[in-house]
Amino acid sequence: MTAWFKRTEKGIQTATEQKKDTPKGLWYKSPTGKIVESEDLAKNFFVSPEDDYHVRIGSKEYFEILFDDNTFKELDTKLNSKDPLKFEDTKKYSDRLKAAQQKTGLKDAVRTAVGKSLGKDLVICCMDFNFIGGSMGSVVGEKIARGIDYAIKKKVPFLMISKSGGARMMEAALSLMQLAKTSAKLAQLAEARIPYISLCTDPTTGGTTASYAMLGDINISEPGALIGFAGPRVVKEATGKELPEGFQTAEFLQEHGFLDFITHRRDLKKNINLYIDLIQNNPLRS
Numbered sequence: 001m002t003a004w005f006k007r008t009e010k011g012i013q014t015a016t017e018q019k020k021d022t023p024k025g026l027w028y029k030s031p032t033g034k035i036v037e038s039e040d041l042a043k044n045f046f047v048s049p050e051d052d053y054h055v056r057i058g059s060k061e062y063f064e065i066l067f068d069d070n071t072f073k074e075l076d077t078k079l080n081s082k083d084p085l086k087f088e089d090t091k092k093y094s095d096r097l098k099a100a101q102q103k104t105g106l107k108d109a110v111r112t113a114v115g116k117s118l119g120k121d122l123v124i125c126c127m128d129f130n131f132i133g134g135s136m137g138s139v140v141g142e143k144i145a146r147g148i149d150y151a152i153k154k155k156v157p158f159l160m161i162s163k164s165g166g167a168r169m170m171e172a173a174l175s176l177m178q179l180a181k182t183s184a185k186l187a188q189l190a191e192a193r194i195p196y197i198s199l200c201t202d203p204t205t206g207g208t209t210a211s212y213a214m215l216g217d218i219n220i221s222e223p224g225a226l227i228g229f230a231g232p233r234v235v236k237e238a239t240g241k242e243l244p245e246g247f248q249t250a251e252f253l254q255e256h257g258f259l260d261f262i263t264h265r266r267d268l269k270k271n272i273n274l275y276i277d278l279i280q281n282n283p284l285r286s
Contacts, residue, residue, distance in 0.1 A: 028055065045265040054222045054265055056202055059111040059126035062161055066124060066269050072115030075123075076146050081108055081139045085172060093170040096132065104130045108139040109164070112147040114156065118273045123151045126161040129203070135168035136207055141178025144212065148185040157195040157276045162213040166206015179211035186215050195279040197272055200227045200250070200259070218275045220261045221250035222268075227258075 029035050030053040041048065045065060046055045064070045080097075087093040101107065109131040114123045125147045127134045144160070151158040167175040189196055198216025200209075202225040209229050213219075221227060228235075228248035236243055246252040253259045263271045276282075 030055070045268075047265050052223065052264070054202065054224060056129060056163070058128040058130060058163075059106075059161075062126045063111075063113060063115075063124065065265070066117050066122070066159075066272070067113070067115040068117060068119065072113040072124075075112040075114065075150060076143050077107065079107060079139050079143055081137050081171075083170075084174065085170070087170040087172075089170075096170070100131050104128065106131050108137070108143070109134045110140045110143050112143050112150075114150065114154075117269060120273065120276075121154070121156045122159060122272075122276075123147050123154075123156050124159045124161065127163040127208075129163045129165070132168065133165035134163045134208075135165055135175070136178050137168035137171045137175050138178065140168075141175075141181050144178075144182050145185045148182075148189050151194055152189060152192045155192070155194060157197070157280075158189060159197045159199065159272060160212055160216070161199045161201060162204040162208050163201045164204060164206065164208040164213075166208060176207065179207050182212045183215060186212060190217075195276045197275055199268075199272070200225055202226050205229065205231070214258070217279055218260050219258070220263055220271070220275070221253070221259050222265055223250060223262055225250040227253055 026038055027035055028038050028041050028048070030048040030051055032051045032053060034048050034050040034053070036048050036050070041055065046057045046061060047053065048055065063072055083092070083094045083097070085093075106128055110125055110127045112123070112125045114121060116122070125144050127140070148158060150156070167178075169175070186196060196215070196217050198213055198219045200213050200219065200221040202222065204213050204225065204227045206229065209227060213227075226248055227250055230238070232243055232247060244252070250259060250262050254262055261271070
């Protein structure tokens with residue numbers, strides 16, 4: 001009698017060296033336990049089809065979704081963060097920057113690009129949470145400011161996609177100065193009567209929320225996004241009160257007037273352009 005592990009009939013024996021592990025990333029499991037193939041997830045705008053959970057994505061995916069044929073010109077690609085304070089905690093800030101750049105392939109936590117969206121020019125600044133938690137340092141503020149300058153010069157609508165843990169502590173006051181800097185630039189954009197759409201994605205917190213994320217002509221979000229300034233624990237300790245259910249979700253903020261609209265990611269491109277048309281009083285496009 002042949003041992004089961006030596007049987008070759010019906011193709012049931014596979015040599016160890018011939019066995020293949022399931023490639024990483026082939027499947028995605030949403031927080032509600034739904035499992036979907038990664039390929040199907042990408043085709044569905046990175047939204048889990050069974051539970052409609054919007055998976056966190058970065059600038060690469062948003063540019064693919066929003067720019068026609070994924071064609072765009074990236075702006076200010078060579079800007080790099082410095083370490084003027086020589087900051088060090090468990091490791092040097094300069095080392096953190098190098099590690100984040102190597103891991104993500106990004107220069108910093110925001111990318112800016114211009115291209116066509118439904119046939120019309122649009123400037124998009126999109127944050128990447130994978131780069132030090134999407135934290136807002138000097139380069140982030142500078143790239144947003146330059147993106148706004150470009151929009152003013154070319155008279156092109158401006159879209160900010162926020163995804164951030166807030167100010168970058170390794171740059172201290174230099175990081176906090178970006179709140180005022182970007183807010184001032186947005187005031188110039190408003191004076192030039194150029195539309196500004198702010199898209200808050202999961203998560204939009206800290207100084208980002210306290211500045212450009214909530215200054216849009218239209219403030220919109222994706223379903224279920226976490227949006228707030230301080231974390232729930234800090235808010236609870238500061239107020240001494242129990243927080244309501246769903247506190248700091250996009251749905252809660254829309255109900256209380258902080259957001260104008262929540263849009264599914266598949267409708268994002270259409271709705272952003274719809275709002276731009278409404279602001280500019282353009283005829284509706286099909």
